[in-house]
Each structure stands twice: as structure tokens, then as C-alpha cells.
Amino acid sequence: MSLSLDLLLAFALFAFVTSVTPGPNNMMLLASGVNFGFGRTIPHMLGISVGFFLLVLGVGFGLGSAFKAWPLLYTILRYVGAAYLLYLAWKIATSGPASDSDKSRGEPLGFFGAALFQWVNPKAWIMAIGAITTYTPMQGYFTNVVVISAVFALINLPSVGIWAGFGSLLRNVLRHPLRLRVFNGVMAFLLVASLYPLFVNH
Numbered sequence: 001m002s003l004s005l006d007l008l009l010a011f012a013l014f015a016f017v018t019s020v021t022p023g024p025n026n027m028m029l030l031a032s033g034v035n036f037g038f039g040r041t042i043p044h045m046l047g048i049s050v051g052f053f054l055l056v057l058g059v060g061f062g063l064g065s066a067f068k069a070w071p072l073l074y075t076i077l078r079y080v081g082a083a084y085l086l087y088l089a090w091k092i093a094t095s096g097p098a099s100d101s102d103k104s105r106g107e108p109l110g111f112f113g114a115a116l117f118q119w120v121n122p123k124a125w126i127m128a129i130g131a132i133t134t135y136t137p138m139q140g141y142f143t144n145v146v147v148i149s150a151v152f153a154l155i156n157l158p159s160v161g162i163w164a165g166f167g168s169l170l171r172n173v174l175r176h177p178l179r180l181r182v183f184n185g186v187m188a189f190l191l192v193a194s195l196y197p198l199f200v201n202h
Contacts, residue, residue, distance in 0.1 A: 019159035025124070028187075043108070086192065
């Protein structure tokens with residue numbers, strides 16, 4: 001079995017659906033779009049796609065097997081991810097007013113922070129493992145892993161960008177400090193709630 005056009009199209013649909021549906025990345029991008037605008041959120045978006053590309057490559061080239069061999073590594077990753085998610089939730093909850101000129105009240109997550117976050121993002125791991133185990137044929141495996149990783153990243157970028165764009169459209173609605181505080185509180189709560197599958201799916 002090789003990576004046929006039909007399989008690639010099926011994978012593209014999988015990549016779009018998993019990328020555009022709610023998860024930690026998209027909730028953070030929505031909040032960033034509201035608080036900082038689309039332009040200042042672009043490095044965050046690019047970091048997600050590049051970090052995810054490297055994650056899928058890592059899973060394809062044996063990182064998933066390493067976790068099976070040494071379960072303690074995955075347990076450590078789970079708790080590091082939980083701690084980082086709580087930190088990001090706190091940053092969202094305490095974000096300042098939606099003003100382009102007010103940078104003293106916080107900064108959006110940058111490229112490297114977003115890229116590194118993929119390695120502790122439970123949804124990203126599920127997506128990466130699903131892509132490799134379901135859509136990567138063994139014939140020509142090395143090339144297929146690279147193609148699957150690249151296609152996933154290319155589809156992921158505009159998909160997550162939708163959330164940042166929607167957030168930026170909400171800026172005027174949420175410019176009132178009380179509305180923004182409520183919105184950020186809800187986003188922080190949802191980000192913390194996303195930890196649930198991290199601990200129930202051992």
C-alpha cells in the first residue's frame with residue numbers, strides 16, 4: 001500500500017477536522033485574537049504549525065514507541081503539560097484590555113513558546129499518533145512520514161488561523177473591560193477543562 005491520492009485526500013479531511021475543532025491551541029488563539037489582534041497572533045499560529053510538524057515527524061520516527069517502552073516518560077510529559085496549561089490559563093485570565101497600543105498588560109504567546117507547547121499538548125499527540133498509525137503506509141515509510149507531516153502542518157496553519165481571525169473580529173464587542181474580563185475567564189476555564197482527557201486517558 002502506498003500513499004495514493006485517495007488516501008491523501010482522506011488524510012487531508014482528517015487533518016482539517018482535527019485542526020479546526022476546539023482544543024487548547026484554538027482556545028488560546030481565540031483569546032489571543034481578542035486580546036492582541038490577528039497580526040500579533042501570527043507568530044503563535046506559525047509556532048503551532050512548525051511545532052506540530054516536528055511532533056508528527058517525531059512520532060513517525062519512533063518517539064511514540066519510546067513512550068511505550070518507557071511509560072514514565074509519558075507520565076512526566078503529562079504533568080509538565082498540565083503545569084504549562086495552567087500557566088497559560090492564568091496568563092489568559094489576567095490579560096489586559098484589547099488595545100493595540102497597550103503592550104504593558106501582556107504579550108501574546110510567541111513562535112517558540114507555541115512550537116514547544118505542541119510537545120505537551122494532549123490533543124496534538126492524539127492527532128499526530130492518529131495521522132501516523134492510520135494514514136501512513138509502510139511502503140516508502142520514510143517519505144510518507146515526511147509528506148504526512150508536511151501536509152498536516154500546511155492544513156493546520158489556515159485552520160487554526162480561523163480561530164485567531166474570529167477572535168480579532170470580536171475585539172470591538174469585547175473592548176469593554178468587564179466583557180473582556182468575563183471572556184478571558186471563560187477561555188481560561190475551558191483551557192483548564194481541556195486537561196480532563198490528559199488524566200483520564202492513561
